Amino acid sequence: MTLDNQDILFASLMGSRSVDLIQNANILNNELANRVLPVIPFLPLKNQNNVLSQKGHAINLQDNWTTRDSIEEQKQFFPLSFSFTGGAGTNWLFPYEPMINISSGNNIVKRNVAKQGGNLIGTIKERWSRKDFDITVTGVLIGSIMQGKPEDCFPKDQLIQLFEFLKHSKEIYIFCHPLLLLGINKVVVEDYSFPFTKGENVQAYELKLTSDYSYNLLIKEEF
Known part of the structure; x- marks a missing residue:
């Protein structure tokens, strides 16, 4: 089964693993359509059938393609969400599961020993500390209508909700299973970009985040 431009765009944004999912979803949709059943929108991809349905679930008779603007949390493998208040309050779920890259390391103070001779190789590692976790989040926001006026098709509501977190001047709470395994539940936003997207x-x-932790810098001494 060949991929059209929309399929290729989605695969390039979400990774090569999505190609198999795209093909399987298209095959299943075509089989369902042949049996006069409604087209199920597994992915934000156009189908070959002109079906009149509700907004965000099919296409209309004027060839104004529509698609799902989000995926439910239980259908995402590693859902990611932000929160201003941690456990209390409402979390904002990323509409589509993004790609997450995590990196870190150690800060090591090294000293070169003069005239170290042949028995002492390399540097002396005096002390070290752990670096922050650098987290890169890459994904897409998708409006439910594929073509039309900007106020109708561009995912403006999702962009505004995301930007509320990005411009926050304090740490924000983050919830994602791989991050929780590493003990990361708070981050600060360093950089973000919204590149041109076809x-x-x-x-x-693309979001550049850094892990943040609570520290008690004041030590109470008892005399």
Whole structure:
């Protein structure tokens, strides 16, 4: 089964693993359509059938393609969400599961020993400390209508909600299973970008986050 431009765009944004999912979803959709059943929108991809349905679930008779603007949390493998208040309050779930890259390391103070001779090789490692975790989040926001006026098809509501967290001047709480395994539940936003993205209803983003922890810098001494 060949991939069209929309399929290739989605695969390039979300990774090569999505190609198999795209093909399997298209095959299943075509089989369901042949049996006069409604088209199920597994992915934000156009189908070959002109079906009139509700907004965000099929296409209309004027060839104004529509698609799902989000995936439910239980259907995402590693869902990611932000929160201002931690456990209390409402978390904002990323509409589509993004790609997450995590990196860290150690800060090591090294000293070169003069005239170290042949028995002492390399540097003396005096002390070390752990670096912050650098987290890169890459994904897309997708509007439910693929073509039309910007106020109709561009995912403006999702972008505004995301930007509320990005411009926050304090740490934000983050929830994602791999991050929780590493003990990361708070981050600060260092950089973010919204690059040009092909598609009237698609906006890509890339977030640069750094882990943050609570520290008690004041030590109470008892005399």
